[in-house]
Amino acid sequence: MTKSTIDADTILKRATPVAHQESHEIQPFGHLVHMPIALSETTCKESVENLNQLLADTITLRDLYKKHHWQTAGPTFYQLHLLFDKHYEEQNTLVDSIAERIQLLGGVSLAMAPDVAEITLIPRPPKGREAAPTQISRLLHAHEIVLKEARTMARLAAQGGDDGTNDLIVSDVIRRNELQAWFVAEHVVDVPLTHAV
């Protein structure tokens, strides 16, 4: 058996995690790599650009739901607290699906809050708390922004032959947002609680 000639310092150095490494990006934002999925570069580019806008707005809507989940108040606190969190989770699933579709098309998905804030079309809410009807108005406005752009993007994807993007937008994004908008909107219908009028 041969005795190791490596000294203790060298052994320890090899066992130490190599942290604080920096390098150039492997793919700059806004540039596509070619993926072998039988779609033209033009189609992929258009879908990636549209999906990044949809991603930024979906992340913002998702986070708006969490803000309202935490900050809601009043007699409907419990049901809104639970409903807002359910919608947050569902929007979070959409965020992941949209981001991963951007990657599979050869693009780079937006991810971080400052980058999202730069391009989202959803107005920024105040840091403080707002009453439930105002929270609901904000959510309905955000859903409508997402639905409007999503329908246009779905048509463009279908025209370009990108059926996968069209399906994601129609089957997942549009249908989920329409359903959530209904659940939220019914909370601001002014019907009597105890006496019929």
Ligand SMILES: [Fe+2]
């Ligand atoms: Fe919570």
